[in-house]
Amino acid sequence: MAPYTPFCTICGAKITREASDDNDITQKWLSDISLIYISPDRTVQPNKLSLLLGDHARIPENEGEFPELLDESTGTYRILESALFKYEASYADSYCYPVHRACLGILEEVIHSCGIDAHPRELIGYLFLVFGEFPFDLCQVYWPSEYGGISEYQKLVRQAKCQVPPRFQFVETSPLDLEGMRKRVDEERENLKNKDAEGIENIPSTMPDFVPLPVEVVQHILGFLEWSDIRNLQRIPSKRTIDFPDIFWQELCEFQDEFGFLGYRQDDKSVTSWYEQCVLADRLMKRDLPEIKNRMRIWRLCIDIFSICTHSALEEAVGVEKAPDFFESLQPEDPRTLLHVQAADRRQLLTPTLFDGMRTRFSGTIDNIVTTGMYVSFKGTGGLRFVSGFKFLPSEKAVGHLSKFDNSFVSFKSNTPNEFLIMHVAANKYGIVDISVVSSRSPTPEPKWLGGCDLTGCAITRWTIRFGGPTTTFSKVIVNLNVLTMTSLQILRPSFMSSTTMTPEETFIQGHLWKPNIPVLNADSSLNQHLFYCTKQKMTGIGTLLSDDTYGQSEFNPLECIHGNETMTRLSFWSTGLYNDISAIEVYTKERGSTPYVVGKPMGAATDIFIDGGGGEYISGMKITVIKCSGHIHSLSIVTSYNRTFKISFARKEELEFERNETTRLVDLCPNDTDKVTGFYCRFSQHWAETALLDIGAITMKHDDPKRVSHQPPDIDSGPVNSQLIRPFDRTLHTPLRRQVAISNSWRFFSEASLKGCNKITAYFQIDPPFRLSGICIFYPDTEYPVLPTILGQIGRATTTETMTFDTSGGEVINEVSVFYKPLYGEEAFVVVGLGIGTSKIFDSNHNRRNELGDCKKEGVHEVEKLEIGESDSVQWEYIETSDYISLAT
Numbered sequence: 001m002a003p004y005t006p007f008c009t010i011c012g013a014k015i016t017r018e019a020s021d022d023n024d025i026t027q028k029w030l031s032d033i034s035l036i037y038i039s040p041d042r043t044v045q046p047n048k049l050s051l052l053l054g055d056h057a058r059i060p061e062n063e064g065e066f067p068e069l070l071d072e073s074t075g076t077y078r079i080l081e082s083a084l085f086k087y088e089a090s091y092a093d094s095y096c097y098p099v100h101r102a103c104l105g106i107l108e109e110v111i112h113s114c115g116i117d118a119h120p121r122e123l124i125g126y127l128f129l130v131f132g133e134f135p136f137d138l139c140q141v142y143w144p145s146e147y148g149g150i151s152e153y154q155k156l157v158r159q160a161k162c163q164v165p166p167r168f169q170f171v172e173t174s175p176l177d178l179e180g181m182r183k184r185v186d187e188e189r190e191n192l193k194n195k196d197a198e199g200i201e202n203i204p205s206t207m208p209d210f211v212p213l214p215v216e217v218v219q220h221i222l223g224f225l226e227w228s229d230i231r232n233l234q235r236i237p238s239k240r241t242i243d244f245p246d247i248f249w250q251e252l253c254e255f256q257d258e259f260g261f262l263g264y265r266q267d268d269k270s271v272t273s274w275y276e277q278c279v280l281a282d283r284l285m286k287r288d289l290p291e292i293k294n295r296m297r298i299w300r301l302c303i304d305i306f307s308i309c310t311h312s313a314l315e316e317a318v319g320v321e322k323a324p325d326f327f328e329s330l331q332p333e334d335p336r337t338l339l340h341v342q343a344a345d346r347r348q349l350l351t352p353t354l355f356d357g358m359r360t361r362f363s364g365t366i367d368n369i370v371t372t373g374m375y376v377s378f379k380g381t382g383g384l385r386f387v388s389g390f391k392f393l394p395s396e397k398a399v400g401h402l403s404k405f406d407n408s409f410v411s412f413k414s415n416t417p418n419e420f421l422i423m424h425v426a427a428n429k430y431g432i433v434d435i436s437v438v439s440s441r442s443p444t445p446e447p448k449w450l451g452g453c454d455l456t457g458c459a460i461t462r463w464t465i466r467f468g469g470p471t472t473t474f475s476k477v478i479v480n481l482n483v484l485t486m487t488s489l490q491i492l493r494p495s496f497m498s499s500t501t502m503t504p505e506e507t508f509i510q511g512h513l514w515k516p517n518i519p520v521l522n523a524d525s526s527l528n529q530h531l532f533y534c535t536k537q538k539m540t541g542i543g544t545l546l547s548d549d550t551y552g553q554s555e556f557n558p559l560e561c562i563h564g565n566e567t568m569t570r571l572s573f574w575s576t577g578l579y580n581d582i583s584a585i586e587v588y589t590k591e592r593g594s595t596p597y598v599v600g601k602p603m604g605a606a607t608d609i610f611i612d613g614g615g616g617e618y619i620s621g622m623k624i625t626v627i628k629c630s631g632h633i634h635s636l637s638i639v640t641s642y643n644r645t646f647k648i649s650f651a652r653k654e655e656l657e658f659e660r661n662e663t664t665r666l667v668d669l670c671p672n673d674t675d676k677v678t679g680f681y682c683r684f685s686q687h688w689a690e691t692a693l694l695d696i697g698a699i700t701m702k703h704d705d706p707k708r709v710s711h712q713p714p715d716i717d718s719g720p721v722n723s724q725l726i727r728p729f730d731r732t733l734h735t736p737l738r739r740q741v742a743i744s745n746s747w748r749f750f751s752e753a754s755l756k757g758c759n760k761i762t763a764y765f766q767i768d769p770p771f772r773l774s775g776i777c778i779f780y781p782d783t784e785y786p787v788l789p790t791i792l793g794q795i796g797r798a799t800t801t802e803t804m805t806f807d808t809s810g811g812e813v814i815n816e817v818s819v820f821y822k823p824l825y826g827e828e829a830f831v832v833v834g835l836g837i838g839t840s841k842i843f844d845s846n847h848n849r850r851n852e853l854g855d856c857k858k859e860g861v862h863e864v865e866k867l868e869i870g871e872s873d874s875v876q877w878e879y880i881e882t883s884d885y886i887s888l889a890t
């Protein structure tokens with residue numbers, strides 16, 4: 001049985017067994033845990049939680065014991081408690097949450113900073129309740145805040161199919177190690193002293209008096225500025241100065257503010273100048289020290305957690321019913337709830353239902369609402385901030401959890417005839433995050449969000465509400481809630497626009513959640529539903545196929561879009577190349593440079609397409625091949641106005657049989673010959689950490705220049721010209737097989753190109769981490785489109801490039817390529833770090849030259865392999881996410 005690794009419920013980092021050889025003492029805190037659980041020998045009432053904190057519980061030494069501690073059906077630690085504390089078997093049903101003691105310590109510090117002395121039971125009680133709401137992945141609870149990055153990282157590790165040893169990011173030292181933190185601050189103070197220009201004695205305590213206002217007013221204004229702006233302000237030379245109040249800087253060191261993570265108390269005697277403290281803290285943060293990052297991450301997470309707990313304690317539940325049995329509702333057996341992004345029969349009912357990511361604990365309904373406006377209540381802070389309730393005026397009908405101190409008002413009145421109200425709702429996979437209501441007459445139709453929430457990862461939907469005069473009418477508002485979030489919202493007509501008054505396109509847009517934004521279309525562009533392939537529509541019995549998603553997360557699949565009338569220069573299609581389909585599409589444009597538009601989650605490796613957008617090339621058609629019986633997308637073909645066809649094939653291993661039986665089906669997404677593709681809209685399924693393209697559609701636009709000859713009807717069936725493809729890895733071809741990864745990956749990315757006649761090579765480097773020469777682009781002067789290179793390897797994750805040119809007209813040819821490999825993850829994978837390219841001139845034997853791309857030093861290099869380029873001038877570069885293999889093509 002695979003060994004399990006438990007995760008801290010607060011910070012998401014691993015809980016490790018104490019290292020026996022203690023070679024890395026700084027990670028000791030990772031094995032020091034407490035357990036949060038309910039006392040098993042009392043009858044538990046929701047308002048009288050008897051919570052215990054197991055002090056310094058040890059996790060088992062023996063890896064083999066882990067499976068017994070976990071209830072595999074639920075992925076919780078329900079038996080851990082009894083196993084560790086020798087409880088009776090009958091209590092095995094109760095469960096606990098393991099947390100690092102350091103993380104609990106930070107939470108206590110945060111609670112303490114707020115003026116509450118010890119951590120009160122009720123707050124820990126709410127913490128326990130909140131834990132109970134979360135989706136589980138095996139052994140891990142997911143906070144909506146993604147642990148400040150850690151959980152994303154862990155997903156990637158799990159995603160990798162090879163046995164990548166876990167590396168820790170920002171977990172180097174205990175986040176509770178305040179002494180170490182202070183030492184860092186002192187260190188920074190010394191650094192500062194050593195530099196003359198920036199000496200601490202030169203820090204001004206005054207600011208120029210250039211604003212003709214009373215000092216108090218100036219100071220009030222300063223309160224609105226970023227502190228870095230103020231620091232620049234201080235440097236402006238001025239004849240008159242005023243004292244700058246140190247209290248401004250002191251506030252930045254309060255627990256919930258920018259430098260709060262340093263844990264200074266307001267009465268801290270060690271602090272002589274708060275301004276100095278802020279300068280030091282800022283410098284410390286800029287040094288990107290992992291221990292600072294770790295403490296900051298957990299500190300901010302704890303502030304969010306603390307605020308959720310206090311909000312939960314203070315708010316009032318109105319118009320909702322609680323689940324009757326507390327324990328029953330706590331059972332994590334079926335955290336999956338059916339999720340409808342919107343009702344399928346929207347046209348008839350117009351009842352968009354948003355999201356149902358986590359278990360619903362409460363639900364409520366109010367009807368016949370004639371309203372002039374509503375108060376929207378919010379709960380939490382930071383990444384854990386969500387909408388929690390509504391109160392409509394003037395009737396004061398309310399539903400949800402109403403906050404006494406955190407709410408915003410939005411008006412439903414409209415002032416002019418023929419005005420509509422446009423409601424935007426932002427949701428993420430956990431719940432409803434924010435709401436906006438703006439007039440269709442508003443000069444800026446963009447949403448005006450009420451809560452100021454973090455909309456990262458949110459999808460947005462738009463509903464157009466029919467104007468009702470001074471009031472607006474809703475027939476029904478239905479909400480579902482849990483302790484943390486509003487998990488779904490339905491608002492029923494008659495106030496919504498009916499489908500008959502909207503174009504089909506608008507109905508389509510309003511019927512879906514969009515990520516990151518709703519595509520902005522204009523008279524020239526259209527989101528053509530005919531150019532849309534939807535896997536789910538074409539499938540029968542999909543429910544059974546997808547129902548192995550136990551954790552209720554996969555149903556939140558908004559449509560993601562890339563759209564803009566920009567000059568496309570490159571497309572990258574990501575896949576792990578194994579069981580997954582396309583996991584992400586990136587579009588590079590001339591206008592955005594090296595920052596692509598992205599849909600999906602780039603994972604695995606990429607196949608790339610260069611498009612001569614500057615020269616007028618554009619995508620003129622798309623064709624997808626789907627598996628007839630399952631409807632899954634099997635491969636994607638793209639054809640451009642240069643009539644170049646690219647095939648992106650991501651076959652599932654188990655579906656190969658179908659391919660052989662020729663049961664695939666072609667779906668044509670070609671726009672007509674007066675249009676070009678300017679964007680895509682796609683839906684990806686999220687199954688645990690894996691992402692796969694389900695649906696894809698094309699956003700099209702008329703040609704910019706109507707006089708230009710329109711492209712030929714795309715010949716999508718012509719042979720693909722791309723050098724990168726996926727194919728099964730042929731072991732017999734590459735023995736001895738030193739790339740161990742290939743053992744577990746029978747599919748890999750494959751590319752092939754000739755080095756003959758090339759005059760330029762651009763190498764693409766991935767810097768962070770590890771350093772890797774991931775691929776090269778080869779340019780040939782004597783081709784139809786010399787600006788378009790052929791790709792060897794991959795360029796998807798590369799951030800820097802190096803270019804080498806060859807004097808082809810003078811007869812310079814490549815005759816030798818040395819490949820420098822370095823081991824990765826302890827020799828489980830090998831990546832290319834450098835290429836030595838030897839050339840000679842045909843007519844001049846004295847002109848041999850050797851050029852280097854990347855790191856061709858011997859140190860750390862596992863192996864250098866020489867490829868003699870002669871008769872055979874084609875090179876093949878096989879790659880997956882973590883490995884490269886270059887050889888002469890046979």
Ligand SMILES: [Zn+2]
Nearest residue numbers: 008011100103
């Ligand atoms: Zn932790």
